[in-house]
Amino acid sequence: MNMKVSSNNTNNESCPTMREYSSAQELVNNIPYMAMMVLGTAVLAVGFRNSTWGLIAAAAYLAYGAAGAFWIMIFVCPYCRYWNSKSCPCGYGRIAAKFREKSPAECFDEKFKKHIPVIVPLWFIPLLAGLPVVIYSFSWMLLVLLVIFALDAFVILPLISTKHGCKECPQKDMCPWIKLTGKSAGLTV
Numbered sequence: 001m002n003m004k005v006s007s008n009n010t011n012n013e014s015c016p017t018m019r020e021y022s023s024a025q026e027l028v029n030n031i032p033y034m035a036m037m038v039l040g041t042a043v044l045a046v047g048f049r050n051s052t053w054g055l056i057a058a059a060a061y062l063a064y065g066a067a068g069a070f071w072i073m074i075f076v077c078p079y080c081r082y083w084n085s086k087s088c089p090c091g092y093g094r095i096a097a098k099f100r101e102k103s104p105a106e107c108f109d110e111k112f113k114k115h116i117p118v119i120v121p122l123w124f125i126p127l128l129a130g131l132p133v134v135i136y137s138f139s140w141m142l143l144v145l146l147v148i149f150a151l152d153a154f155v156i157l158p159l160i161s162t163k164h165g166c167k168e169c170p171q172k173d174m175c176p177w178i179k180l181t182g183k184s185a186g187l188t189v
């Protein structure tokens, strides 16, 4: 995993030194979100005993997770200073450039607050679907899946986001995400 510091491939002239992420690093940074999708899908499939409706719910959750990622790329990333640069830790910024032109970075906070609720249910659907099944019809496999899902979604994913990309982000002072998660990750903003 290579990571270097760049002064010429960003969309923020006021921030002279920003990291650039290699494709491998971008992939690694996407693992917690991808793991959340896979675990959430497994929770729904196992929770509904692999029934037809369970498999439909699991497939719908997976599709929702993929659509949510594109939603962020289309409606949030164009307002980010990392748009179309290798300084975006997860690579969304460069993919976003294929869909949308650069938009005013001053609107980032507003757009983030407006669009992030679209994907928030991804963090809760597997828990809301799986916990009642564990309580009323106990299953070790489902319990283990739920615990790993919760660890990934509520501990690992926010920790990696704030420790890596957000730490150097020029928008961190106005970013609602880092205000929510920065303290628990040991960041001062």
Ligand code: SF4
Pocket: 072, 073, 076, 077, 080, 081, 082, 083, 084, 088, 089, 090, 091, 092, 093, 094, 165
């Ligand atoms: S840092 Fe976040 S908002 Fe900015 S381009 Fe990357 S994914 Fe989009």
